[in-house]
Amino acid sequence: MAPMTTERPLSSAADDPRNSANDATRYPHIRSFVHRRSHITPSQQDAADRLLPIWGIAYQARLLNLDAAFNRHAPTILEIGFGMGETTARIAQSRPNENFLGVEVFNAGVGSLLKRIDEQQIQNIRIIQHDAVEVLRDMIAPDTLDGVHIYFPDPWPKTRHHKRRLIQPPFIGLLASRLKPGAYLHCATDWEHYAEQMLEVLSGEPTLQNTAKAYAPRPDYRPLTKFENRGLKLGHGVWDLIFKRK
Numbered sequence: 001m002a003p004m005t006t007e008r009p010l011s012s013a014a015d016d017p018r019n020s021a022n023d024a025t026r027y028p029h030i031r032s033f034v035h036r037r038s039h040i041t042p043s044q045q046d047a048a049d050r051l052l053p054i055w056g057i058a059y060q061a062r063l064l065n066l067d068a069a070f071n072r073h074a075p076t077i078l079e080i081g082f083g084m085g086e087t088t089a090r091i092a093q094s095r096p097n098e099n100f101l102g103v104e105v106f107n108a109g110v111g112s113l114l115k116r117i118d119e120q121q122i123q124n125i126r127i128i129q130h131d132a133v134e135v136l137r138d139m140i141a142p143d144t145l146d147g148v149h150i151y152f153p154d155p156w157p158k159t160r161h162h163k164r165r166l167i168q169p170p171f172i173g174l175l176a177s178r179l180k181p182g183a184y185l186h187c188a189t190d191w192e193h194y195a196e197q198m199l200e201v202l203s204g205e206p207t208l209q210n211t212a213k214a215y216a217p218r219p220d221y222r223p224l225t226k227f228e229n230r231g232l233k234l235g236h237g238v239w240d241l242i243f244k245r246k
């Protein structure tokens with residue numbers, strides 16, 4: 001295991017002329033999650049206590065040096081809201097030459113992914129337990145990511161809650177600015193209305209280009225999750241969207 005420090009991988013955002021000082025005011029946001037008292041199992045808690053200091057990176061309002069964070073120079077994929085981390089672990093194992101930076105706010109999920117990292121001896125995942133909007137805004141420099149995965153983000157089905165949905169034009173503008181030219185954004189959802197919103201928002205971002213006519217076929221690297229399999233058996237749809245930064 002490569003021990004992590006929180007100081008070393010960071011450089012000063014203020015030193016980077018591309019990092020606009022008024023980003024915080026340009027990207028005000030309504031949180032896409034609510035803090036809930038979630039059940040965390042003793043083994044997830046134990047994994048969080050032992051392993052977050054090793055594989056975790058603390059949120060700070062300063063740019064993260066990705067090479068130092070992963071102890072190597074490699075393409076980096078950011079995943080927003082990894083849940084229990086099942087998909088994250090499988091993709092990271094199948095793509096060992098890439099770095100995976102997982103961002104999640106949910107304690108049990110962080111504990112669960114840390115357990116998988118430990119049990120499966122995965123080396124290429126780092127975790128930030130914080131709001132992904134602020135992580136992108138404050139810690140990720142423009143033009144740095146090779147890809148972003150957003151799988152089954154909270155659908156917030158009630159109309160009055162749609163404002164909490166993550167995929168909104170200002171956030172996608174911020175996210176697109178953090179992608180390298182040619183890098184990809186891959187979203188998936190099983191809510192048709194949210195899929196339509198995603199298609200509209202991503203198509204409306206001038207720096208992104210759809211890789212498909214509308215929805216994309218599920219690429220082989222994204223495994224079917226248990227919950228998705230169950231939904232498919234019940235006849236529910238799943239929509240993948242893959243856009244590239246121009």
Ligand SMILES: C[S@@+](CC[C@H](N)C(=O)[O-])C[C@H]1O[C@@H](n2cnc3c(N)ncnc32)[C@H](O)[C@@H]1O
Nearest residue numbers: 032033081082083104105106131132151152154
């Ligand atoms: C419906 S779950 C999907 C989890 C996983 N991607 C999957 O496919 O099973 C959405 C997850 O996104 C997380 N989340 C929502 N908003 C977030 C944010 N702004 N930053 C980080 N995580 C967030 C939630 O805590 C939740 O675990």
